[in-house]
Amino acid sequence: MTSTTDRETLVVFDWNGTVMDDVSRATNAMNQVLSHYDRDDITEDDVRRTFRLPMTEWTTALGLPDEAADLWSVEVSFLDAAARPEAHAVLLELRSAGVVVGVASAASEAAVVADARRCGLIDVIDLLATGVSDKTEYLRSVRRLADRAVYVGDCEYDVECARAAGFEAVAIAGGYRSVADLESAMPDVVVTDLGDVAGLVTATIRS
Template structure:
């Protein structure tokens, strides 16, 4: 799929959030500002980090802030560790002849110390550290190394990484293992979203053109008040959609629908009505390239309360009209619009 991968470092290959949070709070405390907990930091931190600090400490020179940050980082008891699957992914790249690079905003001395400590040096053709705005370097990196943009992906955990990939015409790969929550990442519209680097390896190993379309079922589930169930999932870029899944071999589609609804929501449904079939081919909204045949239904809940499994992160009962105002994946939007035209 890709012959070249450019990796971010923090939150993509290594987990350095504990000392980074300590160092950030050290900076804030030096200027009498309230400190942050982990979740507030993840919500607010962004790159380029000069913009982040300008919002919190306007007018303070960046060099002064960096001095305080380095001291806080050095004094932190928080550990920096490789993220799960990092080494395996890099070994896989080397074994398959995939060229690998690093482009990171991390302070250069700290980065090169970690690179050596974790034994990751041999995996990379070139590394770039201390880059405040990655968009300013990415085009030169691609040009200097003769990379074909169509065969190159930038892999990162922050919206700035996604923006950087798009700036250079590269495929953007968002990983959910790092600093930024799935919601803000999805708003940057990455081409591919994966939970971690193991997920990226599986995507790259899949021979796309030789795989047949996958038949799936899904339904607008109505409750007694006429509302429909919307679920939010990482797989669809943290957009809202309907519960459903793949049809197993030998399984009638309506049986598959009832099983998937039961597994994903804990609900039992009664009457089921077929509405439409949709082609969904390599949707940019889905976390990996796939060709789906989506068999869409309407069903009515007869029992049970919603209990989500690990495929969805949030749910809501809403009217069809209110659902259209949500951040929906496109197939769900098409289904709702069709249902509104012909509710039967």
């Protein structure tokens, strides 16, 4: 990870569902948790319909106790998943354009670092925050690092936190929530590919 000095733009990404293409992993992990409570399995469509952040809101929606959120995080750490195919090229493009690239995730450090190393992303991330229980608070703490700040996430919660922290809110489709759900949170823009994020950011820098 490199110095963040003298960069004018900060782009922070959510991890699960945003950088990682892991709805299947999320589903499998939750089914392990549901099995623990003798509950029926859910599908990927169920995840996209019910997923909420903070995690305890999701477990509540599924009729599970708050402790199930921690169990889910543990199960996720045991499972591999792939990054979005364009992830490495996009993060590298942003850094090459002088952007500070960050990640803010509620997932554990062990899980995120394992993903980042396996997917070849660890060297294209400047700021890595894991175990983040309050994304608004974290984003506010790094807002001073650049004149322009963008947060990219795949849930309404990400949009809400971005706005509250003074970030531009970019919602990305294909993650844990549907496009309609994302649009309901009124982000600045909804994109379908991480490459769209790079295009939006670097076009402004070049202009």
